[in-house]
Amino acid sequence: MSLLHRLSELRDSGERGVLFTVVEGEGIGGKELILESGERLGGGVPGDATGQFPELVRRGRNRLLSLDGDVKVFAEWYGPPPRIFVYGAVDTAEALCRAAKLLGWTAIVGDARGMFLTPERMPSADILIQKWPEEAIAELEPDHQTAVVVLTHDDKFDEPALKAALASEAFYVGALGSRRTTERRRGRLLEAGVAEEQLARIMGPCGLDIGADTQEETALAILAEILA
Structure with a gap:
């Protein structure tokens, strides 16, 4: 199979890979494609690069x-594009999905409460998952291209959602709430057996401090922090 043909397949397969091309110096023009599966095609690229x-x-x-x-x-x-998974079908979730879609990301919202998790309330979401936090995150299987944001403000949802997210490869884990709420949540997670080094991964209160007030501004602050 040619390298170009394999590249064309990546759009449909959802695989991730990196194409290395020597653009200057010795070996110029050499190309090598490496996929997460370990598959390699082409050659002539220095090991210092492919490593x-x-x-x-x-x-x-x-x-x-x-x-x-x-x-x-x-x-x-x-x-494939990065994914943002929001647990908690609140108004900020729709604003966050709408902003993420402008970047070309896949937006997913989860909530156990069917009355809130509807296409009418979350029109910008690509996928809706009506399950409890652990089940929703198990179905999603967050990887290193997935950001998880918890917005429920309810311990029975927040804590299991954060525990499940921290056990995954998600590159970003954030939770909305006041500093007081964040400290209380941290204490409860410690009591639940979450290690200190794991808790350090939680961005909370999530979002850059840009003086956000509205839901749209809050979504912008959170998405900016995810990108950063």
């Missing part, structure tokens, strides 16, 4: 690599 594959595929962005000997390699990332 950075694990970091590059997790970052999800293109990058120009400068190597010794004035060699430059362009690393081009391929894969």
Whole structure:
């Protein structure tokens, strides 16, 4: 199978990979495609470049690599768009999904309460998951291209959602709430057996401090923090 043909398949398969191309210096024109599965096609690319594959595929962005000997390699990332999973079908969830869609991300909302989790209330969501937090996150299987945001303000939802998210590969885990709520939540999670180093992953109160007031401004603050 040719390298170009394999690249064309990635759009439909949902696989992630990095295409390395030597653009300057010795070996110019060399190309090598590496997929998360371990599959490799092509060749002629220095190992100093391809050895950075694990970091590059997790970052999800293109990058120009400068190597010794004035060699430059362009690393081009391929894969499905990042996902944002919001637990809690509140108004801020719809605003967050709407903003994420502008970036081309896949927006998913989960909630156990069917009266809130409806297409009419969440028109910008690509997927709705009406399940309790642990079940919803187990179905989603967050990976290193998934951000999880918890918005319910209810311990019976917040705590299991955060525990399940922390047990996953999600690159971002955030929870909305006041600083007082955040400290109380932290204490309850410690009592529930969550390790200190795991709790450090939670961004809470989530969102950059931009003076957000409305739901749209709050969504912007959270999405900006996720991108950062």
